[in-house]
Every structure is written in structure tokens, then in C-alpha cells.
Amino acid sequence: MQQNNGLDRNQIILFMLFSLIMMGAMFYFQPAPEEPAATTAQVPQTATSATPAAMTNLNDSLKTAAISQVELKNKELRLVISTLGGQISTVELNEYKAYNKETDTNDKNLLLFDKNNSAYGFRFKDKTGKLLNTRDLVFTPKQNGNSVTMQAGINGAVIQFIYTLQDKYTVDFNVKTQGLSKLVSGQNAEFIWDHSARQMEKGRSQEQTHTEFNYAFDNYGSFDYDGRTTMEETEETLNWIAIKQQFFTAVLEPQSGFTNSFGSQESIEEGEFLKKFSFSAQTAMSGGEFNQNFKWYFMPLDLNLLKDYGKNFDELLPLGWSFIGTMNRWFFMPMYNIIAGWGLTAGWVIFLMTIIVKLILSPIMFKQHKLSAMMRVIRPEIDEVNAKHKGGDAMKKQQEVMAVYRKAGVNQMAGCLPALVQIPIFYALFRFFPNFIDLRGQSFWFAKDLTAYDDVIKLPFNLPVFGWDHISIFALACTVVILIYTVMTSGNIQQPQQEGMPNMKVLMYIFPITFFFFLNTSSSGLSWYYFVSNALNIFIILAIKYLILDEKKIHAQIQENKTKAPKPEGKFQKRMREMMEQAQEQQKQQQKQTGKKK
Known part of the structure; x- marks a missing residue:
């Protein structure tokens, strides 16, 4: 080299x-001195x-x-x-x-x-x-x-x-x-x-x-x-x-x-x-x-x-490879330019962009929160199955839990769809905010440049390992609202039933804190977007819970679903059930062989 x-x-x-x-x-x-020619x-x-x-x-x-x-x-x-x-x-x-x-x-x-x-x-x-x-x-x-x-x-x-x-x-x-x-x-x-x-x-x-x-x-x-x-x-x-x-x-x-x-x-x-x-x-x-x-x-x-x-x-x-780059080129950049053409400052443009994205995702988000409400209703029955098989056959317990979901008409996999949809959006915005030159030098509130971090809170020392000398207010605010959102949505997460299994609730609370370490040196525009996005999520959850969804009606619907013939299994559900049955059969065979050896 x-x-x-x-x-x-x-x-x-x-x-x-x-x-x-x-x-x-x-x-x-050297020639004799003369007046220099203009050139x-x-x-x-x-x-x-x-x-x-x-x-x-x-x-x-x-x-x-x-x-x-x-x-x-x-x-x-x-x-x-x-x-x-x-x-x-x-x-x-x-x-x-x-x-x-x-x-x-x-x-x-x-x-x-x-x-x-x-x-x-x-x-x-x-x-x-x-x-x-x-x-x-x-x-x-x-x-x-x-x-x-x-x-x-x-x-x-x-x-x-x-x-x-x-x-x-x-x-x-x-x-x-x-x-x-x-x-x-x-x-x-x-x-x-x-x-x-x-x-x-x-x-x-x-x-x-x-x-x-x-x-x-x-x-x-x-x-x-x-x-x-x-x-x-x-x-x-x-x-x-x-x-x-x-x-x-x-x-x-x-x-x-x-x-x-x-x-x-x-x-x-x-x-x-x-x-x-x-x-x-x-x-x-x-x-x-x-x-x-x-x-x-x-x-x-x-x-x-x-x-x-x-x-x-x-x-x-x-701007990202393939679909991610296409999303930035043909969706986020044009959207920003159109809204900015209305004469708004960059921070309020990002605010409106967040609302538009939420409106586009609202049908998927509604299904997610409806599923969350349904799972709260059937939680007592899930807890009953867990108590029945506590310390027993984990495979049998899982089969009965899935049967409760199936009879109630609850599709657990439907909750994964919003997360899958939002992954490319997150990565696209991760690329968009630090690299969009129209945001360079644009100030908003205490952030002097939305493509860089805000550092209003100065530290009197450099934080070891990370080397920080500041705390970003936008990153801090974003972390707080993510924590609030996590508390509101973690009620449906089951506690570990076996020793050695991680407590998912604790992991969910750790994630926003670790996210802060990423956001503290990232684009303040990105932190502002996710602050607004998660604040809107909180309002959406409250609105769905108190104004849109009636948990009593959901409970009645679930009870009615139990009296009906269960819906045909989807391909994924059928495959999961077959895999569990095979695993259970293998477990029985192993136990028989162990008994013969003794």
C-alpha cells in the first residue's frame, strides 16, 4: 500500500x-530592477x-x-x-x-x-x-x-x-x-x-x-x-x-x-x-x-x-442500499422538500413528516394495539395454563397456550408485522438525517445543527470509554418517552417460567437506555423524529384504550369465538404445531430409552 x-x-x-x-x-x-508588469x-x-x-x-x-x-x-x-x-x-x-x-x-x-x-x-x-x-x-x-x-x-x-x-x-x-x-x-x-x-x-x-x-x-x-x-x-x-x-x-x-x-x-x-x-x-x-x-x-x-x-x-x-435507498430518494426526501416549501423551519418539517408516517402506518398500528388489548383480556387463561404446568412439561404447556390463542382467534404473529415494517423505516431515517445536506446547519430550539448532536448540557469531564463531554437533550428526551412507551406496552409480556431464562421485561427496559448511548452523538434531527414518533405512540395507545377499543366487547367476542369451530390453521401455525409435536415425540422416545438403560 x-x-x-x-x-x-x-x-x-x-x-x-x-x-x-x-x-x-x-x-x-538577476536582471536590473524595473517596474513590474501588471499580470x-x-x-x-x-x-x-x-x-x-x-x-x-x-x-x-x-x-x-x-x-x-x-x-x-x-x-x-x-x-x-x-x-x-x-x-x-x-x-x-x-x-x-x-x-x-x-x-x-x-x-x-x-x-x-x-x-x-x-x-x-x-x-x-x-x-x-x-x-x-x-x-x-x-x-x-x-x-x-x-x-x-x-x-x-x-x-x-x-x-x-x-x-x-x-x-x-x-x-x-x-x-x-x-x-x-x-x-x-x-x-x-x-x-x-x-x-x-x-x-x-x-x-x-x-x-x-x-x-x-x-x-x-x-x-x-x-x-x-x-x-x-x-x-x-x-x-x-x-x-x-x-x-x-x-x-x-x-x-x-x-x-x-x-x-x-x-x-x-x-x-x-x-x-x-x-x-x-x-x-x-x-x-x-x-x-x-x-x-x-x-x-x-x-x-x-x-x-x-x-x-x-x-x-x-x-x-x-x-442513503442505504436497495429498498432503503429507494425509500429515502423517492419518499423521505420529496416529502421533506414539499413540506419545507411551505415555509416551515426544519424542525417543524420533521414534526409533520413524523405525523404523516404515523398516518400511513395507522392501520397496521391499530391492529397491533387491538391485538395487545385482546391479549390482556385472555391473560387470566394464559396464567391458568402456566400455573397448571408449572415445573412440568414445557412442550405440553406451550401447546395448551397456543390452543387458547387459537380458540380466542388471536394470531400472535400479527404483532410482528408492525415491527417488521418499521425496521426499514428506522434504517432509512438513520441514513437520512445525518446525510441530507438540506438539514446541515439548520437549527431548531437548542440544537444548532440538526445533522449533529446538541450539547447544551456540558460535562466538566470526558466520560470514560465513550469520550463524551456533553449530554444531548434531544437524546435524553427521546429515551424518556421510549421508557414510558415501554412501560405501557410491557404488560402483555410473560415472565420467565423456567430458571435461567432471561426476564424480557428487564431487557425491554434496558433497550431504551442503551439506545441513548447511540443517540447522544447522533443527529439531533433523528432524536427529534423518534421523540415525536414515540410521543405519538403514547397518545395513540391512550386513545385506543379509552376512546376506540372496548375491552368488554373484546372479551365478549373472545368468548363467542370459543363456542365456534376454530378457524383453520394457517400454514405457519400448522408448521409450528407439527414441529412441537415432533419435538414432544422425540422427547418421549428419549425418556423411554433412558428408562430401558436403567
Whole structure:
């Protein structure tokens, strides 16, 4: 794997010698002083370097050796291109701001590249086996509007990097060489990209989770990502490679694709940066020359913008796979946009979204709560069966319990349907709230950003293991209402009848508390949604119990069902009964065999 280790000792010595020769030549051939001509080709000379490691090993006098910068700017982007390596050294998204810890708001310039956190270039092997790296070259700039040509010479060969800033967060990056075929061997150039992803958002752990490699292949038809330590694609030709963060990304698209791609990533636990990435791949040369067109994209993860490119960029937005992603794209996002179009703030939009989802699920929820009421009515008979078989044949007891349910017309499996329906909704929203850029920076009550946690309650210490220094009010409120809802719905849960079996009621009470540990560092929009959802559940239960369902009528219906012929068993019920009978028969056979041995 290609690692971002900066410059080694030999490279530093060569660079220092090169810099000293350049300084001597500049001094010896310095022309007589004259009035400087007006130009936009470059700004006053400033110190830059290819990598942070190089800067820490060079003294101040060497930093200024023939290095300058060129600026390109449009509505969306501001780029600074350094003559050292001919690289883009600064990328600023003009229409967005980054999180500022000191002010607890998004008011810092949003810089994807800056302070040498990103370095890239091409590496060639010459005919003697030595490596030539464009990151070590000093280029000469020539600017024409929002296009600049960076040119460098190396042993008689000429290398040009031509950057053209276009609209929609796009930068054309064309590479041309002349005479390179006399120096190099092989038919491929190696592209090297080292990048340290800077923290942009308030929730560090959440943003770090969403910071990863993304790439497309199969002529843009397939997509994959890698959030682990390494990536290796030796058989696929990558159509583009991206280093994606929570809401922003840098993408490089080569005209002829990347082959033999390798990447590594390493999490950074604290400080300005989240992760350290290193990527290397090969791209084709022709006849010993390297003439290749690339495109850089520095863009926000806005779904409509990403889809406009038609290059599978919309997969960069982590909305979930298959049905989950479809639900977010075609249901939750359009719903949010329609309601937000009414002029409501983001928090109230989420409130109305919750009500709409509840209304859609109301028929299923009604059946669930009706089943709950029916089970309360037949609870005395269930308790009677449990008491009858206490300490006895557990299989026989279970059969009689199922018979009580069957005679009463109660289908236990019907209670599983609402839970199954809500699982994909939960996961879709888990993906939606932290990654929907329209919520980024939107405040609501004490939450300053609904895509991050609220931290009004500050702790005077960091909580061990978790590393928290705050308590989220939204997460706390959500945990309380889930506990209340659990107390109200746990009455139908049977206590364990055998020793060693877990107490399900205790487990149900533990779940909301453990859920708090998840929500405390998650999107406050997600916590707000589940607070409203569970508060509505409580009101629905009360309304059904006291205004809609009459337990006396339900009891009468159950008694009437007992006098009727039982309904035919469903396939699942029949299968369960047969399995229990088989298990009971096997148990009897085992007991007989045990008796014979004695």
C-alpha cells in the first residue's frame, strides 16, 4: 500500500541541492530592477510545498525558492494552484461554511484542500530504473482567464498540466508531455494521491464514519466504497475515485480509467484531521508519452446535483442500499422538500413528516394495539395454563397456550408485522438525517445543527470509554418517552417460567437506555423524529384504550369465538404445531430409552 510518509532523506537532500542551485542561478542572472508588469498569471511569491512533512524539514530560506501560486475562481469554487508539483493546493467551496468549534457554528471557510493536506502527482520510471515524480518539479504558470497552463522541464522533456475551472464544481485537468518517451520506460504512469481529510462538521465520530473511499467501475455502472483500512482493486478499471466526507467530496475522473488501484486509510483520533488517505493507481501512456484528460470535482453531496452529472455520482450519498435507498430518494426526501416549501423551519418539517408516517402506518398500528388489548383480556387463561404446568412439561404447556390463542382467534404473529415494517423505516431515517445536506446547519430550539448532536448540557469531564463531554437533550428526551412507551406496552409480556431464562421485561427496559448511548452523538434531527414518533405512540395507545377499543366487547367476542369451530390453521401455525409435536415425540422416545438403560 502506498503510504503518506512525506519525503525520505535522499529526496530531502536532492530537493535542498536543487533549491540551492535555483537560488544561485536566480541571484547570478538577476536582471536590473524595473517596474513590474501588471499580470494575473501569479500572485506574489509565497512558500508552499508538496507535503506537510517536507515543510517541517526545510528551513525558511528554502521555502521561497521559485515557488508561487495561481488563483482561479468562480461562483462555486476558489482554487489555488502551486508551481511546486503543479498541484491544486487550495480548494474552497464558496457557498458553504465549515464548523468552527470556537463559535459552535458553521462560519469557517470550507477548505477541502489547504495547508498542504493534499498532494498528488504522477510518477514515471526512467530507463535507468530511477523514479521521476512530478510532485518534485517546479512548474512555470501561464494564465488565461480561468485557465492556467503549468509547464515544467525535466532532462529535455516537457510536462504540462492544464487546469480549466468550469461551472458546477468541475475542473478540467489535462496532462500533456513532449519528449518523455526518450526518458521513461513502460506503458503506464503511476498516479499518487495523499490526502488528510479535514474535519468539517460538529459531530467528529459521525463524520469520521462517513469519511471513506468511493469509486465507480464497469463503465460507471457499478459502485463500491471502502471505509476500512485498505482497498485493493487489481482487476477492475475505476472510472473515478473519490475521498468522500459526510457532506462534501473530492472526485478525480481519468479519461481512460485507473487500473491496479490500491488505497489505505488511517483514522486520526484528535486534532484538525479525521483520516489519512493514500491512493495509487496506474493510467495508460501511449508511445512513451503521457497525454491524458482528467476531471476534478469538488462538490457538495446534493442529490439533484449529483444526478445531473449522470456518472453514478448519486451513489456517493450514503442513503442505504436497495429498498432503503429507494425509500429515502423517492419518499423521505420529496416529502421533506414539499413540506419545507411551505415555509416551515426544519424542525417543524420533521414534526409533520413524523405525523404523516404515523398516518400511513395507522392501520397496521391499530391492529397491533387491538391485538395487545385482546391479549390482556385472555391473560387470566394464559396464567391458568402456566400455573397448571408449572415445573412440568414445557412442550405440553406451550401447546395448551397456543390452543387458547387459537380458540380466542388471536394470531400472535400479527404483532410482528408492525415491527417488521418499521425496521426499514428506522434504517432509512438513520441514513437520512445525518446525510441530507438540506438539514446541515439548520437549527431548531437548542440544537444548532440538526445533522449533529446538541450539547447544551456540558460535562466538566470526558466520560470514560465513550469520550463524551456533553449530554444531548434531544437524546435524553427521546429515551424518556421510549421508557414510558415501554412501560405501557410491557404488560402483555410473560415472565420467565423456567430458571435461567432471561426476564424480557428487564431487557425491554434496558433497550431504551442503551439506545441513548447511540443517540447522544447522533443527529439531533433523528432524536427529534423518534421523540415525536414515540410521543405519538403514547397518545395513540391512550386513545385506543379509552376512546376506540372496548375491552368488554373484546372479551365478549373472545368468548363467542370459543363456542365456534376454530378457524383453520394457517400454514405457519400448522408448521409450528407439527414441529412441537415432533419435538414432544422425540422427547418421549428419549425418556423411554433412558428408562430401558436403567
